[in-house]
Amino acid sequence: MSATTIRGSGEQGKAVEYQVQQQDIEFLLDDVFDVQSAWSKIEAFADLSPDVVKAIVAEGGRVAAEVMAPLNQSGDAEGCQWQDGEVTTPTGFAAAFAELAQGGWLGLSGNPQFGGQGMPKSLGCLVEEMFWSANSSLYLYGTLTVGACLCIDAHGSPEQKSVYLPKLYSGEWTGAMALTESHAGTDLGIMRTKAEVQSDGSYAITGQKIFITSGEHDMAENIVHLTLARLPDAPLGSKGISLFIVPKYLPNDDGSVGERNGWSSGSLEHKMGIKGSATSVINYDGAKGFLLGEENQGLAAMFTMMNYERLSVGLQGLGAAQLAYQHSANYARERLQGRAPAGPQNPDAVADSLLVHPDVRRMLLTQRAYAEGCRAMGLYVGMQLDLEKYAGDQRAGRIGQLLTPVVKAFLTDRGLDCAVLGQQVLGGHGYIKEWGMEQIVRDARIGQIYEGANGVQAIDLVGRKIMRDGGKTLQDLLGDITATTVAPEFVEPLADVCQRLDAVTQSVVARAQQDPNLPGAVSVDFLDFVGLTLCAWLWARMASCAPQNEFGDAKRATARYFFARLLPQTLGLEQSIKAESAAVMEMPETLF
């Protein structure tokens, strides 16, 4: 055995493979949510056949597994390069993105008038999860493009729509959102980038933005920034922010790209993960911008994009959870180590598989329970948004808005938890780059931070959405939950958790009247309570309609695991939320 021929155990690492959960998705569409029946009542989807939907899912899964996933680890290792303002993405990314774009995936739920496919948001949620699982760095170029389309479609002039949307839906051009400045992150009201109106009606944009995902790269002919800036006479704070379209190349009248605009990438950020995603500092040096929507109404307009991105980033967390489960379950199945507590299960081999160990099963079942529960949650919220958009269902719209921050924060928090659990299943190999698991952890971590940190989501849920209607929308939802027919074993636990969440909501609403610090003090725990309650509902529904076969056996076993081992967390959360804000406010600032 020569020392030089062996280059480390790392080289034995198995590539992370991704496989679409086709059976689970069809089960959700057909049996749990009966979306066909829901869609048949919506004119735009009346002709959407089950076979078409399943073919879309299968083809999306193929693109994810065969086109995107093979570049995930290589993209992390290679990263993006910056040279004199030019950014080079990892080998293969441009070609893979072109395939994603040419397949129409960016416009899947987009406006058909401008090249979108007009498919339901709920279907989009299922497909987005796959792309996030397969390669989150690569899909970031897509999700920002989709979000920019939504924003331009909602707030743009007819001309802006016709110039930008076809190019963006087709992926010839990509989108980016430019909000953050080095001193202004969550607090956008204090941003300084300025916009000055020019004689031609355009605006000169000057300032520096940081953390700009896909702000500069080499994968598309043009890059369209949606940039927040202040007019000289704008009111202070968030009411004085306007939104501008600031393309890299100014479009000619014929739709081709013309003159280079006055902005450039000042550098790439050096990040913990998502290294295939080019995150730039962008310097605007009198760049030409076109007002999108009304002056000083930019933040509200930007929220069209942000709400899309928040849901999408939640699905990123779900994608990480699913990928972590698959990779660690594959490892556990093949890794022989130790013996079952009750005695050898595989006596002819040197050891049993990791699957005999109860604690390994706990780690796998936790990942699976969250991944499948959160998939159902994403689909449910997507359906509410479809009902609002296409059927004018205001109640569904309120529930969708209420749950958008829950999906963003709960799914990304569980995404990290699951990635860490998956890493733990791999033991030492989980810490070694070649095995791919540590990348899933690093990549998943960003989901909790960007698009509004999860603490911001939680205060949006409690401070804004619960408080503004005194918890009425949540009560409606809890009413839907307790009215659902589920298998007998889940009836009482589900009623119990709903009753406890309802009581604690009323307590928070009442106490917040006297105490402005109360919502923020309890918001993260409250959001977790809501997320777990939703998961419990969806697991009860899934277990109650699961077929009498192996697939159904797995559903029932995972549901029971969720109720026995994960839902009890709500007992601690309930107690914690009962604490007054003094628990966090008592410490004087000077003593931190």
Add this chain to the structure above:
Amino acid sequence: MSATTIRGSGEQGKAVEYQVQQQDIEFLLDDVFDVQSAWSKIEAFADLSPDVVKAIVAEGGRVAAEVMAPLNQSGDAEGCQWQDGEVTTPTGFAAAFAELAQGGWLGLSGNPQFGGQGMPKSLGCLVEEMFWSANSSLYLYGTLTVGACLCIDAHGSPEQKSVYLPKLYSGEWTGAMALTESHAGTDLGIMRTKAEVQSDGSYAITGQKIFITSGEHDMAENIVHLTLARLPDAPLGSKGISLFIVPKYLPNDDGSVGERNGWSSGSLEHKMGIKGSATSVINYDGAKGFLLGEENQGLAAMFTMMNYERLSVGLQGLGAAQLAYQHSANYARERLQGRAPAGPQNPDAVADSLLVHPDVRRMLLTQRAYAEGCRAMGLYVGMQLDLEKYAGDQRAGRIGQLLTPVVKAFLTDRGLDCAVLGQQVLGGHGYIKEWGMEQIVRDARIGQIYEGANGVQAIDLVGRKIMRDGGKTLQDLLGDITATTVAPEFVEPLADVCQRLDAVTQSVVARAQQDPNLPGAVSVDFLDFVGLTLCAWLWARMASCAPQNEFGDAKRATARYFFARLLPQTLGLEQSIKAESAAVMEMPETLF
């Protein structure tokens, strides 16, 4: 503003600084544990004056802050290099390690007969935390050396002790433990590395080990592997493993280093973090080894080192929690963003500090409550080990053994949690390398994996240590807790959590008689329950004896936060532990 002069927001990142918690440590030594009084009853420590102890703490803190911490980020960025079997550590590491060694820090609690300082383990725990905080990669070279000393001191021949211990305590030579093989991690019984006796009484060691921390590097004159291997006629499994001293260079009779031994580094592992720590694949090619202890008794002997390392790795988690708290509290104090819920607190500035936001306080207080609670826990367990070793206190020894896996797993789990929370406080900056916070997360993550993954610690606690005496030692400890006089506000909550832990322990012991899967199914939740209960006890004690000044105010506020917001987790854990093992065992292996 020129695009090329700005190279990214990253460059504005603040270096992570470390400051020893001198006041907290003195409070623990003097007021909480009155160690002087305890030590005065131990002959070996009777002359140890408070001033000497505090000077040791202060000087250790200086070495940590001034010598080790400045190399933490640069060591991560530079990493270790491998070339033809030679390993180069990051710039400055060798000089810093020499300073650590020459200061006598490796031998702080070591045997004075061979150059150690003979200080209490409890003091060692406090000092180790600092070194882990300051630079975990660098301190790994030290902690493995200390562990090797303990093992040789306990199991070596007089000649082995005199040859190796002085060189190791002085840091001229360093130690490493070589256990893992690519197919044998947790399950050491299936290892294949072989040892064949030679005519001179030494053994020829042949095989490959992986994940060998400090296995090869350029910081010391010699590297002493403690290597597990099998004799040709050894019994199968863990009863057929022997332990060998396998130095890089064979020692001459005069103590100088002689012939190069027959092993070498085959490569470095590519890791998520602790990149300044050189982790090798080691190939033994008939290397000369010297039996340490008895043939086939190697695993038991190795546990002398492993038990030390487990406690030390727990302190690594504590170190990460403390560092994360300091760095994120500094950030929160200086970062102006948003306004307090009750209105501007700093109206002359563009925004208030992050400290006005209740959820930011929650994140900081969680880190602080765990860091300070876990520091007290480490000290408490160190004291039990001192009482056993120096005063023959068997009861203290049993408690120390019971809690060793708790310290290892609970402190490293909380270490990651706190690092992730600290990163969240920094928002986007937390994800950017130059700010140093993401490194703390990557570095902390290994603590949960190595030295026996945390799931292994949990099954050691429940399956071995609780089951072997039916929970008697834990009951003794709970008796100590409930017998402690604490401030009135903590009496009832502390009694309640002890009563619930006692009941759930009895339930686990009873159910495990019928169900071999039960301990493993509930062990991780059970360990967390024990850890939180211990923290509650120690927080109640700290709050109850804290002085009437700002330091005491902070202690009381943090204690109240712990009881109101963190201890409630035990309600969920209790419920989860009540579940039968079927919750994890029901899923058929084929359906994962």
